[in-house]
Amino acid sequence: MVGVTVRIGELAAEAGVSVRALRYYEEQGLITAGRSDSGQRHYRSPAIERVKLIQMLYEAGLSSKTIVELLPCVEAQVNTPESRARLAAERARIDEQIAGLTRTRDRLDAVIELSENPASGCVKI
Amino acid sequence: MVGVTVRIGELAAEAGVSVRALRYYEEQGLITAGRSDSGQRHYRSPAIERVKLIQMLYEAGLSSKTIVELLPCVEAQVNTPESRARLAAERARIDEQIAGLTRTRDRLDAVIELSENPASGCVKI
DNA sequence: CTTGCCTCTGACGTCAACGTCAGGTTCTAG
DNA sequence: CTAGAACCTGACGTTGACGTCAGAGGCAAG
Known part of the structure; x- marks a missing residue:
């Protein structure tokens, strides 16, 4: 077969x-x-x-290069100290990225809030 | 002065x-x-x-183009239906981006968990 | 005054993740 | 058997956010 x-x-x-x-x-x-x-x-x-x-x-x-290095860990269950460090590093990077995006979103939220409800004075940007 | x-x-x-x-x-x-x-x-x-x-x-x-369109809303408090829609759209895009990143991070977490604690059998990916 | 760093305007180089085109082969429906 | 879709290998084009280099001028210190 x-x-x-x-x-x-x-x-x-x-x-x-x-x-x-x-x-x-x-x-x-x-x-x-x-x-x-x-x-x-x-x-x-x-x-x-x-x-x-x-x-x-x-x-x-x-990047392709990074993915190439990570895929064996994810798919083939490669498990070395290096691979674990690699995974942890990328995980941390993604976490930071999420944090940054969250800050940006909150910033936009504040602007949106103001434009829909122009109550208080102007915000210093 | x-x-x-x-x-x-x-x-x-x-x-x-x-x-x-x-x-x-x-x-x-x-x-x-x-x-x-x-x-x-x-x-x-x-x-x-x-x-x-x-x-x-x-x-x-x-992108630069998008930022150019958003900056007047954020800084000069421009407030039109279009500008509000623009802000909301970008906010939504960022939200989706956060959601995707969160899924990716959780996926990596599962892999990390397994590599640190290879208890259960293999996961089908 | 001159030395050395800062700034200016072009303008070409870079890099990643593909898009697209050319020119040729292969598969499949009728 | 044949037309047309799908596939192949190069190889050049694209886009965005700058990097980098060249050649020329500007500015503060000694």
């Missing part, structure tokens, strides 16, 4: 990314693909989860 | 950005500067707060 495989177009559609993006991910070492005799890529089902995870990390502001 | 003004290098140092960045901000219409007879930029003290605000919004993922 060879297992169910899909071609790049189908995976792209299912994962919600472009075909070009998948080829780029492969180029960066983020995903791998089997090849048919004629050279066409074919993916097994876990690929879609992996692609979605990659997207998640991209959206959190991680 | 002409007021205390600083040159671009000093403002850059105080605001924690590069001189090039300040010139870029001006080019984008985010800040304005007075000029000396010889053409050198000079800034008044509120400039530093404005620059810090701009940095805050950049870090929240807003």
Whole structure:
């Protein structure tokens, strides 16, 4: 049994990314693909989860390079002192990012509050 | 009284950005500067707060174009239905961004938990 | 007056994550 | 069998927020 495989177009559609993006991910070492005799890529089902995870990390502001270093920890359960430190560092970075965004949001909230309810005087910015 | 003004290098140092960045901000219409007879930029003290605000919004993922549209609302208290909608939209975007980051962080937390305490079996990713 | 740092205006360079196009092969529906 | 969709490998284009360099002028100290 060879297992169910899909071609790049189908995976792209299912994962919600472009075909070009998948080829780029492969180029960066983020995903791998089997090849048919004629050279066409074919993916097994876990690929879609992996692609979605990659997207998640991209959206959190991680670079390809960082993701490449983290993926073995996340997927293959690599567990060394270095990998744990790497994970903790990125977790901390994301936490800081959330904190900054929260401050920015609160700042906007204050402005919105004022524009909807211009009661008190002007705020010094 | 002409007021205390600083040159671009000093403002850059105080605001924690590069001189090039300040010139870029001006080019984008985010800040304005007075000029000396010889053409050198000079800034008044509120400039530093404005620059810090701009940095805050950049870090929240807003583009120059968006910031240009929002700044009048935040600083000059512009208050039209459009400006309120603009503020609300960006606020919502930031909220979504926070939510996504939180999910990513929780995902990393689960991985970290497992790597520090490899008790239960493997997680399917 | 001159030395050395600061500033000016262009204008080209950078980097990441793809988009897009060219030119050719392969697969599939009819 | 054939048309058209999907795939392949290069390789160049794009965008935003600056970095960097060149060449020229400005300003305070000694």
